[in-house]
Amino acid sequence: MQAGVAEPTAPVGSVPYLQALVDALVDLSSRDPLTGLANRRSFELALAREIDRVARSGEPALLLVLDIDHFKRVNDTWGHGAGDGVIRAVAGVLNECVRPMDLVARTGGEEYAIVLPNCAPAFGEAVAERIRRRVEALPIQVAPGERISATVSIGGAFAPQWVRSSAHLWLERADQQLYRAKGRGRNLVCLEPTAVSLVSSEERRMLFETSQFLDFE
Structure with a gap:
């Protein structure tokens, strides 16, 4: 078995053994091998599910990058x-700063993303600031007797409620806030307030197309 995959404890060849093996391999395919976080593919699937859920339920959801x-x-x-x-x-x-229901992913080399369902604005700001402060305060050993500190820049955007949008547009909005944080000196949190989450022309088109479809049901 590959490192990081638990060896099934059931008798070899039995149905429980094969099921455990399949489950372990599925989990492995959805995880980043370096960190154990969700990988890019798992993140994209979760993002698409969440933005669809928000469009239907109206509950707030925050994406941090x-x-x-x-x-x-x-x-x-x-x-x-x-x-x-x-x-x-x-x-x-x-992993220490989020709830069990939140999804944390490594999306690139030194890049991460977090999907926070049912997330009120004040809670989202608190989580992002807690992450920033804890990373800044963490001594990281890079060699025997050598420790360094690191900082992160964080951007975030709330999914438009009751609006048919796309994962691409949501991620684009969060990325814009990340660029703001970097442009203002890094080691900062920049979140897009829900009050200024304007509906884009693409989202208006998607909403119109959905409405036309429902008229014929």
């Missing part, structure tokens, strides 16, 4: 092994 500031300096100074250690350390902080 973040990356490690000046990460290239870590690799250049300490090597890629140290960089992997920083990535794992930040992933651990993210």
Whole structure:
């Protein structure tokens, strides 16, 4: 068995053994091997499900996107092994700061995303700030006797409620806030308030097409 996959305890060849094996392989295919977080594919599926749910239920949902500031300096100074250690350390902080219902994913090299269903604006701001502060305060060992600190920039956007949107547009809005945080000096949180989540022309078109479809049901 590959590292990270638990060996089934049932007798080899039995139905419980085969089912446990399938379950383990499915879990492995949905996880990032370095951090154990959800991988990019799992994140995209969760994002599509959540934006569809928000359109139907009207409940608030927040998408956070973040990356490690000046990460290239870590690799250049300490090597890629140290960089992997920083990535794992930040992933651990993210897992500690969210609820069991939230999905935390590693979406790229030093990039992460968090989907927070049923998330009120005040709660989302508190979670994002808690992540930022805990990462900043975390000493990360990169070599024997050598510890460094890291910071993250965080952007976030709320899914438009009662509006048929797309995962791509939601992610684009969150990315815009991440760029704001970086442009203002990094180690910052920038969230798009729900009050200014304007409906785009593409979302209006999707809503119109959906309404036309429902008229013929």
